[in-house]
Structures are given as C-alpha cells and as structure tokens.
Amino acid sequence: MATIKDIAQLAGVSQGTVSHVLNGKGNVSSEKIKLVQDAAAKLGYIINERAKILRQGKGRILAVVLPNIRFRQYEDFLISFKAFAENQGYTVTPYISNDDPDTERSIFNQIRSSMAAGAAVFSCLHLTAGDIRELGFSEWELLFAERDQPFPCNYIGFDFKAAGKALAAAAVEKKLTSLALLTGSLEFSNEKDFFDAFTAELKRNSSCTLHHIETNLFRRYQSAMQLMDIKKIQEIFSTNHGFARTVRDVYQTFFPAMQTTITTVLPLFTMPENIYHKYELNYRLMGKTAAQHLIENTEGKTTRRRTVLENTGFRQWYKGPSFSRTAAEKLHILTLESPTADAMKTLSRLFTQATGIAVHISIFSYDELHEVISSMGKSSIYDVIRLDSTMLPWFAPRILRPLRDIEPDLDMDEGKYIEGLSRQYFFVEDILYTLPVTPSTQMLFYRRDLFESTVLKRLYQEKYKTPLVPPRNFAEYNRIARFFTAGENPQSPVEFGSTLTLGSTGVAATEFLTRYFSYTDALFDDTGAPLVTGSAGIRAMKDLLEIQAYARIPCSSWWTDAAREFSDGGVAMTILYSNFASGIFGRSSRVINKVGYAVVPGGNPVLGGGALGVSKFSKYPKEALAYITWICDEPMSSARTLLGSVPPCRESFDNYEIIDAYPWLELSKECFSLSNYRRTPSRNNAPFDDRRFLSILGREIKNALAGVITAEEAMQNVADEYKSVARSLLHG
Template sequence: MATIKDIAKVAGVSQGTVSNVLNGKGNVSSDKMLRVEAAAHSLGYTANEKAKMLRKGSSNIIALIIPNPQDRHYVDFQISFTAFIEAQGYESVVYYSEDNAERERSLVEQIKASMAPGLACFSSVGAEAYKVYQELGFDPANVLFIERKGGPLWIGFDYAKAAADIAAYLRQCEVDSMCVVTEEKADNDETFIQLLREQYPSLSHVRTNLFNRKSKLLSLHESLPPSCVVTTHPGLARVWKNIQQSFFPETPSRLITLSTLNTLPEEDFERYELNYRYLGRKAAEQLLNALSSHQTSACVLPNNGFRTWSKSRMEPCLLRVLLLATPHSSALQHFAQKFSRETGIAISVEIASYERINEVLVSETLASEYDILRIGADVFSWDAPKVLRPLDEIPYSVDSVFTNLVEGVEQPYTHVRGRRYAIPISPSLQVLFYRKDLFEKPMYRRIYQETYHETLKVPSTFNQYNRIAGFFSNAINPISPIQYGSTLLLGKKPVVAGTEFMTRYFSYAPSLFEEGLPRLISDEAERAMQDILSLRHSISSPQTWWTEAAQEFANGKTAMTILFSNFASEFFGKNSQVSDKIGYSMVPGCRPLLGGGSLGVTRACRHPEQALRFIAWMASEPVASAVALFGGNPITASTLTNYEVIEAFPWMEMLSTGFTQALGQRTPSTNCAPFNDHKFVNLLGEAVWRCWYEQVPIKKSLQRAQQVYERERESFIR
C-alpha cells in the first residue's frame, strides 16, 4: 500500500507537505496541492483512519444506542440526532441493543474501544446505568440518557402531563376500563402509568418486547378486552389493531397511542404526539455541550399532545381562490381538497402569474370574481384596503391563529393602519444560497487566498459577493469548476430588477427615504447599482423570475444565488445536481427583503365566514407544517421545531429570527397613508434596466428616477 513517503517522492514535495494536504490544512500552495492530490490518486493511496485516531488519542465518533431500527420513534430520533452531530463535523455511529442489558454493556465496551468521546443511549440497564458506564470508562458528562433516566445527563418528554391529558380526554369519552401496553425496559413509563392509575384504579399493565409483542397482545385480547388500550408507541398500537381486526372484529376497543409527531395526517388511531425529531436535535446539542463544558443537566421537552386535522361540516358553498404560481400554492391546492371533503365547502383554486394577480388587485370588477385573494407583501398596504374585507367585520375569531405565528410575520402581512385585513399564508425572506462543497474545498480556498489575499468564506458584503462570483465564473477565471458565479434577476417587468437594487441598497443604508423623498441621488444608491452592473460577466443571462434562478442553481451551473425562500424547494427537484451541496446564510448586509404573501377575504365574497375559516385552517397547526413540508414556508412557530420539515429545508430554521431582521425601510414613513410600493419598486427597476440594457450612466439613471418620483409624488401615496 502506498505511503506518505511514496506520495512525497512522486509529487516532489516534503512528507510534511503531503501530510498537510491529506489532512485538509490550508497552509500549502495550490500548485503543491494539485501535485499531491494527483500523486495520491495515481498511487491509490487510502488514509489509515485508525492510525490517525491513535495519534490523536480519541476518535471523531459520537455513538448512539437505540433499542431497534424498526419502531418509528427511534428512527425519527436517530435521523435528527445524527444529522446535527454530522453537521458539527463528527461521525455518528448507531448501535442496536434490542433492549437487552447485557448486549448494551457489550456495545458500550465496543464504543469505548472505538475511542468515541461521547454517546447517547435509550438505556435498558436501569436507573443508575451511569455507574455501569463509569466502570466501562465513561464519565457521567459523556453519556446522555434519553427518556429512560439512567444518570445526571438526561433528556425526555413530560410524561406526567401526557398522563393527565390522556386521562382528561378519556373521562370525556366515558371510558370505564383501560390497559396500558409498554416496553419491558422503558422505566420512564412508570410515572405515566402511575398517574393514569390514579384516574383508573383498575388499570391493567402489559409489558412487551420486540419479540413477544404479538403473543402477549393476543393473550390480552383472548381475556376480557378493555374498552380502551393505550400504547406507548405506534408499533405496539399497530400490533393491537392488526390482532383486533384479524381475530376479534366484533369487540373493538378505543385505541390511543403515544406517537412521534406526524407532519402529514395519519388517521389509523388516535395519537398523543411527542416530537422525537425535536428530541433528537436537542439531545445532540445537549450532549455536545456537555462534552465541551463537562457539565451535566436534565431537560424536559414540551409535548405536542392531541392534534387534529378534522373540521366539522359547514353550510355548503363554493369558494373561489386566486393564488400566485409558487411551490407553496401547489401544496395548498391539495390541502384545500381535504378541507372540502371534510366540511362540504367546495374550493375552486386558480393559480396565476404575478402579472395576473396584480391585474386583479387593481380592478374591483375582476376582484369580485373571487372570494379569497392572495396578496403580496409588496402591494399589501396599497391594495388590501381596496379589495379585502377587514377581519374584524367577519363574525369568526382568528386570534388563536396569530398567537402561534413566527416572530415578525404578523405586522407586515396583516395590518394596514391598525386593522387586520388578511392572514399570512406564505411569508418568505431573501436567503443567500451557495455551493457549500466549493466554498469548503481546500484547493479553491487556497487559490482564492493566493489571488485575493483573503479567506474564501460566505460573503457578508456585496463587494465580497461580486469578487467570489467572479472567482467562480469561467469567463473571468478559467479554472473555475462551474460556469457562473451568480444569478441575477432583471425580470420581464422592471419590478423584479427593483428588488435586486433594494437588496444591495439596504446593505449600505437602512432607509430608502429621507424627509419623504427617496435617497436615489446618494453614494449608497450608486454603490447598489454598481454592485448589479459588476455581475455582467459572472452570470449566464439575467433571469426573469425566481423559479428560473432556482432551477439554474439546482442544475449545478452557479455558485451562489439570492432567492426568496419560498422558491428554494426547487433545489430538491428530481433533476437537482446540488441537493446535498447547499449552504445558506443571511444576505450580505443582513437586511433581507420580505416576500411571499397573505390570504384575505374579498369585499365581494358572499360567504365570508366560511372563507375565513378556510384561511385560518390553512394557517394553523398541523396543516401549516404539512404545507411547509411540500415546499412552503414556516408560518407557525411550531413548524420551526418540526425537524421533518427543517431537515428537508434547513434554511427555514434561520427564518425564526429572519423576519425581525428585515428592517429596510422602503416607504416614506411607517405611519403615513398607504404607499404604492409596487409602483415605486418598478421605478427602481426601470433605473436598473436603463443602466444594464441601455448603458445609461448610473448617476443619470438614478437622477431620472428621482425626478419621476418628485413629479408624480401624489400617485405614490393615497
């Protein structure tokens, strides 16, 4: 087998240089990197990871012990736990104990031999498992016990509350006898069972394991079956239901299970939900914090509880809905049909272009053809009072919807001069997406350092953004591995180009207005325009819409793109070349523009209460998270702890604070009369078009836009 010495000889460099290159250290010239990598490849070199580990004194492994890979709650936990661990640069290795204490001891010995610094475990050893782990060489701060309390470092759910909630629910259902089915080693269930027994003294308890579930539950059914069975996870519930349907269909029992959180509806039995993906994420964070701080802690996570998709029947009617063509709208259309089936209200959805929607919004005649309209954040203050009915005029309270919204979302998407006109349904923000694999490759980092004498990193300014865009563009840098460094949207209508200008302007100044007039004759405005023009040789050609820019990035042709987040699901289409290579960050300057929009009830709607009920249903849990999973955006705070959604679209987590950072003031005053934001952004876009397509000097183009605004000022403000 080839050695470092062999590579050094072939590459014509020192062994130390080879070692630095193979270990990803950046203190080697790009020329030597290329020679070492070529030599290693030609010699078929494979790194000896075990030798590396022995030299270091520990491995990069974080171990996880779960009872089995069959039950979904363990799988959900594992997915989020390993995703976070690996994102922090560790390797995650999973072991299966089969809920056998002796097997668990053996696995811990293996883990210790692998020199793993820490592990997490659903332990079957008992309440003082940490003592066993200490004997095997693990400090208490190195072992996190999950749900089953085995030591001072612990995380789990609130089983006392789960018992109280289920008992209260069953009292309403007038249940007279109950059996609880649990795993044999799940000692966390004791509190749960004890509290249920206080409400149902005759409660029976059956313990099972992976191998005897079917036989034990069959025996239970052969005796007098209880009126209600409560299981501690869906795997047990499915066995009970299969036995009942196969052999005892004439004696059905109510079936309730503790369950992992289901983003999509599953109506096979009643579920009290616990968010195991969230548990996995928080457990990973807690273990890594303990490893670095050497401090132990216990953490109890909130339960999600009973969540329901169902809506009661309503007075039949037809609701006509107009939506913008986005991935979110396609998902919403499917859920609208579910609402129709359950309530008897027919929903007719029309998905239209941006131009068509704005045409409808400015025409009372066209708007009257619809019951529900999608209205964008950019035109909300101007158009909402004209075409939408204020929510306080509709006899249905939606206050509960607003209590769970993502922070920063309500005001810009719902209010005009203190009144609510709509409910946020697809709020979005601009996000910088980049090719993480290119930014992290030592070769490109070294070449960039040699060329520009600075580190290749995610740009925090547009000066850096343009420099990196040039570096990754073949037209400027022939060694770039891809064709283009960036996308740029100039649109079919100037309003799209106007957003590109504002994105850059707000990286330099917090407001586009001063004393009621735009600040277009300013250094900040000129720099913003120059930032756009500097991309002329770093793009393929200007895109017309965000879907087009998303597709170009997904095709692997571009190093960076700035998109509204509700278009980013395109990155995971069937033809995507970048689905596993995406990095994301706030836009340079950290003042992203708001995008997306709201749904409101038109003034012409003949069934306003039914219309508002539908909108509120779409914006509430669990529907809102399910829509987000199909390419929407987080509306509710609950979505931001739903890691089935977050792991599919990880940048959504960043939006938890992003809406509060969208602070660029693009109107004359926050307290003035409604402002025609759409028309103003179109004016900015016309200035961009003149510079880009007609080569008009920057100052001249901006001065013209300023003059147009001052001359037509009254048409911008109602």
C-alpha cells in the same frame, strides 16, 4: 496499502507537504494540493482515522445506543441527533442493543474503544454511578434518553406521566367500559411512569375494565394476537408507535371486519394521517437537543443536566367551526405561483373533508395576480386573496374586509408567530386585514462543496490575497462570482458564479433593492422623494451591472427559475426568498448535501412572501375566514412547510422533521429580526403604490442593464418620474 511516502513519490513533493495536505494544515500552493490529491486518489489512499484519534486523544465521535431502528421514534431521534452533531464537526456512530443487557454492555466496551467523546443511550440497564465508572466513562460522557436511571445523571425525555394521564382522560371522556393497554417493559422508567399515571386516572374517574399487556420488539405480534382473545374491547391504547402499528397490521391482515380505534403515543407527524388517535412527542427535537447537550457536557465536562421536553400532545387537523348545509359549497382562493400554492391545493382536501366545503385554488404569476386584483369589483368570484406583503398598504383597504368585522372576537395571538415578524403581514393603519401565510426573507445559498474545496480555497487565496468564505458584502459577492465564472476563470468547476433574476420590472427592482439595502436603510426621504440618486443607489446599480457578466444570459425570470438553475449544479451562488428555496432540493437536484446558506451580503435582508385576507366581495366571509385561520395556523403551517412552503408559526421551527429537510429555515427565522429598512415614504396617510414604484424602478434598471442609459441616468429617471406619480396620487 499506500503510504505517505508513496504519495510523495508519485506527486513529486516532500512527505511533509503530503502530511500538510492530508491534514488540512500548512501553507501549501494550490498546484501542490492538486498534485497530492490526485496521487492519493490514484493510489487509493484512505486516511487512518483511528490513528489520528490515537494521536489526538478523544475523537470528535459521538455514539447513540438505540433499542431498535424499526420504531419511528428512534429513527427520528437518530436523524436529528446526527444532523446537529455533524453540523458541529462530529461523527455519529449508532449502535442497536435490541434491549438486551449483554449486548448493551458489549456496546459500551465498543464505544470506549472507539475513543468516542460521549454517548446518548436509551438504556435497558439499571445502572449506578459506580457502574458508569466501571464501564470506563465519566458522568459527563453519557446522556440517558427516554429511560431514566435510579441515580442523578444526565437525562433527557418527556413528561410520560402527563402522557399517561391524557390518554386515560380520553378514555374516560368516551365513557369506555373495556379497553386494552399495550406497553413496553415496566422496568423502564418511561413505561412505568405512563402506566402508573394512566391507571390512576382511570381508577379515579371510571369503572372501566383494563386489560394490560406488557410486550417488546420481539413479542409484539404475539401480543397483538392476544388482544383478539379479549372480548368486547372498545379501544386499544399503546405507549409506542411500533406496537400500535403492529396491532393495526394484525387487524388489517387477519380481522379486516373488526373496527377498533387505536389511541397511541407516537412521534410527531408533520403530515396528516388518520390511522390512529395520536398523542405526539417530538422525538426529532429530542434528538437535536440531546446532541447539543451532550456536546456541551463533554466539552465543558458538566454533569447532572436534566431536561424534560414539553409534550406536543393531541392535535386536531381541523379546529374551526362547523357549517350548516346552507353554507358555501365552494370557496375560491386567489394566490401566487409558488411552492406554497401547490401545498395549499394538496392540504385543502382536509378542509373539505372537515367542513364539506370544496376549495378551488387559482394560481397566477406575480404580474397576472396584480392585474386581477387591480380590476377586482363586485362581480369577483374570489373569497380568499393572497397579497404580497408589499401590496397590502395599497390594496387591503380597497379589496379586503377587516377580519374583525367578520369575527369581532378573533384570537390574534402574535406570540405564536416568528419573533421579528413585522406587523406588515397583519395590519394596515392598525386594522387587521390579513394573517401571514408565507412570510419570507432573502437568503444567500452557495455551493458549500466548492467553498470548502482545498484546491479552490488556495486558488482564491493566491489570486485575491483573502480567504474564500461566504460574502459579507456585494463587493465580495461579485468578486467570488467572477472567480466561479468559467469565462473569467478556466479552473472554475461551474459555469457561472451567480444567478440573476430579472423577469418582470418588479422582480428586477427587487434585485436592485437587495443591493441597495446593503448600503442604507431608507428608500425615501422625509418629503417622500426617492433617495436612489444618492451613493447607495448608484453603488447598487453598478453592482447589478457588474454581476450581469457572471450570470447566465438570458437571466432567470422568476425565483422558481433561479432555484432550478442553482439546483442544476452549474452556478456557485444564488440569492432567493426563503419561500422559494425548497426548489433547490427537488427530486432532480444535483446539489443536495452540497448547499451552504448564510445571511445576504450586507446583513439587511429584504422581506417578502404574503398573507391571506377575505375579499370584501365574498358572499361567504365566515367560511373564508375559517379557511384562512385553518391554513395559516398549526398544524397546517408545519404540514405546508414540509411540502415546500415556509412557516409563519414558531412551533414549526421546533419540528425537526422540517428542519432536517430544510436546515436553512432556522437561519431564516433569525433573518426577520436582522431586517431593518424602510421602503415606503414616512408621510402619514400619504397614498403609496409600491407596485407602481417598483415598475418604474425596474424599467429603468432594465434600461441600464441593456446599456441604453448609465447607472446615474437610470436613478435620476426613477426619482423624476416618481415625483410626478406621487403628486398625481396625492391629488387624485
């Protein structure tokens, strides 16, 4: 095995320099860092992590002890636990006990020997505080999950009594006379709590015959076959998704003619499926919260922290009204080209299944969409229209029907939406026209692997005398983009430093506004005149002129193109709206697990995305409103997001199947509260056509980027032309 001495000899440096490089310490030049890394790779050197831990004491290692990995709830827990812990700089080691006491005790010995800082345990043991000490752990080093212990301890779980009561209530409501209940060992607190609550509720409200079977991972198939011997079972209830799945498999394989409903407790399912009647518990949220608490416990040495998470419970995939045969046969939806449009096409089949109303979705580019709605009249076929949030003030009164004219008692609970979500997605002059479907915010995405490269960090430090970190302003952004552009820096591992999206005039204007609002928060003065001729406008224009040299030409024409360009791996940074960011992580992406994300430079992100409203020309306004409230609310909000959209609802951000797939979404939620700007004139009741202003602004930006005019001339042209437009709007 190669040693530090061997590496030093091959690299031609001292052993101290090798030690500094391998441990990320000291002030070593980029040249020597590369020499050491190349030598270590050539010799096949692997850092002895065990030796490092012994030198440091307890390691940044967390253990997770699971009963098995075959049941989805434990897989969900581990995925989220691991994601959160690794993001905090910890390594996670999973262990499988198979609910065997001897195996679990052996695992405790392994965890102690590994010098782990702590462990989350689904324990099959009944322990005491004395047992914990004998096993070699302090109280704060263990967190018991799902299965409680008979002594005060750190614990996280769900309200299993409420789950048992809810499933029994469902049986009572159906007036069942005979049912089967499949549980795990009643020695486990979660199973016992469920069973006691289930049987108590059943006895209190029904004379139903209960057939109870206690099982486990290894006896579940025999238990499922036992059910076949019980006559006249109307429904099967289960405490565990793994047990329910086994019963389903046995029925489908050996008794395909038998049609028995299975109602079960199971982890949260983001995508709809109709195999079971489901009572859901969010095990991914439990995993994330467990990791967070365990880290806080071990670092703060706190004990006896008990957390009972809220049960998700029964959810319906369609909660809207039913319609008679005289209702609409088809709804026509007009929407923008985006990942959300594709998600809506897929999920709208569920609306059709529930209502019998077909859904046809027409997808257009931004400019095409604007053209269609600008010419919309009584002959329009569209029932539901997706409007960009910036279009609402101008178009909503012209082409949309106020939602409360359709349904006066429409429930408008703003508390269910993201905190900081502006009224711009709902109201125009205090009239409710739309519900948010894809509220989005700009974010910075960067190649984390490049920003964390020891060699590149040192090269940047040597060149600019400042550390390589995600840019906080656009001067830093352009400097980093230059560093990562191969034409400027032959040592860059990527070809370009940034994407640049300039397709239409509206898109080009958005690239400008991203920079403009990093310097100021108002686009118009109190008289309604554009402020772009001031210092903020000139600086933003010059930022764009500079970044042109560090981006691929021709530039991306739309945000989907920018996401695709970044995902191809040849660019160091991109600024995207969050509703297009899922394109970074597509099937052919070359940057998965290499992406970092941050607030946009300047800390004042531009908001985007859109909302859905009912066309004032629709013949079926009630059906159209039913579709909007269905697709914009939970659980469809979460289902759309998993398919690449962004959610308007708070609940989606507690769904860690989504957060684990798109971890940047948590930061995007915070960006709504950070956004603080005014992009429309403040004069009351003065007409403002945002799209027309963006067209003027974008055209002049493109002229400046082409070298036809200067930055100053471009901004002056915008101000002059829009004054003329504003006068015509006011008197028109």
